[in-house]
Amino acid sequence: MKALIQKLVETVGPSGYEEKVREVVRTEIEGLVDEIKVDALGNLIARKGSRSEDGMRIAISAHMDEIGVIATHVDENGFVRFTTIGGVSPRTCIGGRVQFLNGTRGVIYMESLESATALPTLDQLYIDVGASSRETCPVKVGDVAAFDRPFMELGDRLVSKAMDDRISVAVIIQALKELTSTPHELYFIFSTQEEVGLRGATTAAYGVDPELALAVDVTRTGDTPKGVKMEVALGKGPAIKVRDSGMLSDPRVIRWMVETAEKAGIPYQLEVLEGGTTDARAMQLTRAGVPAGCLSIPTRYIHSPSEMVDYQDVLQSVRLLVALLSAPVTLK
Amino acid sequence: MSPATPAPQIGAEQIALLEKLSNACAVSGDEAQVRKIVLEEIKPFADDLRVDALGNVLAVRKARTPNALRVMVDAHMDEVGFMIVEDDKDGLFRFVAVGGLDERTLPGKKVLVGAENVPGIIGAKPIHLTEEGETERKIPIESLRIDVGLKGGKKVKVGDRATFATRFWQSGNALFGKALDDRLGVATLIELFKNPPENIELLVAFTVQEEIGLRGARPAAYAFNPQLAIALDSTPANDLPMWDGSENIFYNTRLGAGPALYIADSATLSDPRLVRHFAQTGEQMGIPFQFRQPGGGGTNAGAIHRVREGVPSLSVSVPGRFAHTAIMLARLDDWQNTLALVYHALSRLDAGILQR
Numbered sequence: 001m002k003a004l005i006q007k008l009v010e011t012v013g014p015s016g017y018e019e020k021v022r023e024v025v026r027t028e029i030e031g032l033v034d035e036i037k038v039d040a041l042g043n044l045i046a047r048k049g050s051r052s053e054d055g056m057r058i059a060i061s062a063h064m065d066e067i068g069v070i071a072t073h074v075d076e077n078g079f080v081r082f083t084t085i086g087g088v089s090p091r092t093c094i095g096g097r098v099q100f101l102n103g104t105r106g107v108i109y110m111e112s113l114e115s116a117t118a119l120p121t122l123d124q125l126y127i128d129v130g131a132s133s134r135e136t137c138p139v140k141v142g143d144v145a146a147f148d149r150p151f152m153e154l155g156d157r158l159v160s161k162a163m164d165d166r167i168s169v170a171v172i173i174q175a176l177k178e179l180t181s182t183p184h185e186l187y188f189i190f191s192t193q194e195e196v197g198l199r200g201a202t203t204a205a206y207g208v209d210p211e212l213a214l215a216v217d218v219t220r221t222g223d224t225p226k227g228v229k230m231e232v233a234l235g236k237g238p239a240i241k242v243r244d245s246g247m248l249s250d251p252r253v254i255r256w257m258v259e260t261a262e263k264a265g266i267p268y269q270l271e272v273l274e275g276g277t278t279d280a281r282a283m284q285l286t287r288a289g290v291p292a293g294c295l296s297i298p299t300r301y302i303h304s305p306s307e308m309v310d311y312q313d314v315l316q317s318v319r320l321l322v323a324l325l326s327a328p329v330t331l332k
Numbered sequence: 333m334s335p336a337t338p339a340p341q342i343g344a345e346q347i348a349l350l351e352k353l354s355n356a357c358a359v360s361g362d363e364a365q366v367r368k369i370v371l372e373e374i375k376p377f378a379d380d381l382r383v384d385a386l387g388n389v390l391a392v393r394k395a396r397t398p399n400a401l402r403v404m405v406d407a408h409m410d411e412v413g414f415m416i417v418e419d420d421k422d423g424l425f426r427f428v429a430v431g432g433l434d435e436r437t438l439p440g441k442k443v444l445v446g447a448e449n450v451p452g453i454i455g456a457k458p459i460h461l462t463e464e465g466e467t468e469r470k471i472p473i474e475s476l477r478i479d480v481g482l483k484g485g486k487k488v489k490v491g492d493r494a495t496f497a498t499r500f501w502q503s504g505n506a507l508f509g510k511a512l513d514d515r516l517g518v519a520t521l522i523e524l525f526k527n528p529p530e531n532i533e534l535l536v537a538f539t540v541q542e543e544i545g546l547r548g549a550r551p552a553a554y555a556f557n558p559q560l561a562i563a564l565d566s567t568p569a570n571d572l573p574m575w576d577g578s579e580n581i582f583y584n585t586r587l588g589a590g591p592a593l594y595i596a597d598s599a600t601l602s603d604p605r606l607v608r609h610f611a612q613t614g615e616q617m618g619i620p621f622q623f624r625q626p627g628g629g630g631t632n633a634g635a636i637h638r639v640r641e642g643v644p645s646l647s648v649s650v651p652g653r654f655a656h657t658a659i660m661l662a663r664l665d666d667w668q669n670t671l672a673l674v675y676h677a678l679s680r681l682d683a684g685i686l687q688r
Contacts, residue, residue: 015601016596016601016602016604017604022688038688039641039642040559040641040642040643040644040686041637041642041644042688043642070595070596070626071626072581072582072625072626072627073581073582073625075579075581076579081581083596083626083627085596085601123582140623141595141623141625141626142595142596142607142623142626193601196601199601199637199638200642202638202642203638203639203640203641203642204641204642206640206641206642207640207641207642
């Protein structure tokens with residue numbers, strides 16, 4: 001599974017430009033599902049199984065896109081000005097590297113600031129791609145790039161850019177491989193444009209019209225030096241979302257997930273996230289409303305180029321997802 | 333590909349229509365004056381025409397070819413302006429802004445109030461009486477008043493909209509007027525509707541309430557359920573030279589560089605296939621175009637592309653200086669090139685563009 005994770009995280013796919021990720025996913029799941037389609041916004045939607053008498057129509061979503069940057073101007077000396085795609089902070093940019101969709105690589109640096117301790121604004125940053133004039137710069141206005149960091153293993157901890165949310169894409173693909181039978185009509189949504197406002201899941205959920213919806217996404221942890229106060233930690237198993245700043249999980253969905261984990265002997269943590277939200281919000285609010293929840297992978301340093309997950313958490317997340325989808329669901 | 337049919341032209345007649353549209357008052361939520369002009373213009377050409385529950389004008393021109401793509405093209409009828417919220421007597425009225433306005437640009441401007449276009453002025457304190465330091469501060473909108481005089485006050489009531497009283501004028505290639513955001517789009521869309529590309533089912537929406545949050549476009553797109561959508565709008569050109577002679581790197585767009593194609597704004601990531609198609613059309617037909625600098629802001633594409641199962645969308649704007657003030661300055665050639673690019677790009681569309 002590590003090879004799959006590495007392949008997914010090292011693929012470039014900022015929001016709106018998920019094509020390469022979509023092709024990796026398509027190749028991985030062909031043969032594992034009954035039907036694949038790509039909708040108007042680029043969501044890849046794969047159906048597996050058909051709805052038996054005690055089954056439901058369930059949507060499971062993980063987003064393919066990652067945060068990134070987009071060129072706004074190339075100056076006369078070949079430096080590239082940019083703005084962000086999704087939640088990119090200037091402090092994780094300085095000295096960082098990016099890779100454009102056309103393969104061009106570059107280094108982010110900043111104008112000199114008045115004080116050595118000041119943080120630059122986005123306007124004060126630029127990308128140096130090694131060009132020395134506008135004419136010779138291989139980047140044009142509107143070109144898109146993702147952060148450039150190789151995958152790395154630190155014991156049981158895996159580190160890379162774009163763990164948010166390729167780790168969940170990997171979890172779903174692995175679960176598809178291990179899922180032998182299901183009473184449900186399952187729609188796996190590999191969604192687009194999550195990082196800019198859950199846009200892909202909004203339209204995909206409308207199309208699927210599910211009876212139950214589950215997002216798989218990363219969540220923050222509270223286990224780092226003087227970090228945020230939060231119960232979730234790496235290595236303690238998948239997190240079952242209770243709420244985040246955009247959604248209250250359906251209590252029946254939470255109970256279903258907790259009972260399934262306990263019955264299967266899978267460690268889990270309950271998650272209350274005070275910032276951010278997931279595709280589950282968009283799915284919950286589609287059409288006439290859908291019971292929704294989220295299986296979260298605890299992740300450190302989210303939206304930095306070095307997002308860290310625990311491999312045991314990842315494996316347990318696969319187990320939990322397979323257990324959830326293998327048996328009939330009673331929401332109570 | 334067969335030789336391209338010439339695009340519809342913009343001449344004296346079209347400029348006269350833009351003048352009429354620019355001078356009409358249609359602050360968000362009260363678009364009746366512009367809607368009336370639109371209906372008069374397009375009625376003889378429409379295969380289907382209706383005004384929906386929110387006041388959007390929805391009209392269809394059927395394709396002349398089978399299996400045509402259903403393409404929605406949108407332009408918003410509303411403009412930024414004001415709403416009267418309190419009668420202070422003696423012809424004085426307190427007001428609030430409708431849509432994004434910079435209150436520093438308001439004092440001293442002539443306005444028109446209500447359905448009868450009652451003239452008035454946003455009063456400013458004479459320079460004779462300002463105290464030291466007073467001119468350094470901006471005047472908050474709460475302390476401004478619209479003064480319509482005693483007689484005019486009898487025709488104005490709380491809830492009335494008001495907008496700048498600027499009258500349109502042309503000076504060579506330069507077009508000056510209020511509300512060119514988005515009457516340029518409206519005028520373009522009317523021409524397109526009168527001279528439609530024959531290969532597509534043209535679904536046009538003249539929408540309401542864009543300036544207060546893309547409210548009209550969503551139900552319009554829901555009703556049409558199109559396969560593709562184009563939002564025609566106007567976007568700021570902040571292309572003046574920098575005061576210190578340095579390179580202007582935040583110009584958004586530039587006057588004279590042609591229609592602005594959007595790649596990304598706060599509300600939409602344009603469909604890359606549509607961006608490519610429009611850019612290629614411009615290159616192959618020799619029509620100038622520019623890319624709007626990716627950044628903030630948003631157009632009706634932001635609402636349209638998220639409707640139902642999703643709609644691949646693109647925004648195309650005529651650039652204009654001094655947007656959302658009493659007067660915008662746009663260029664005739666940019667407008668002509670916008671109509672030409674949109675017409676030719678739509679004429680070359682086929683279902684192949686939707687293949688993944």
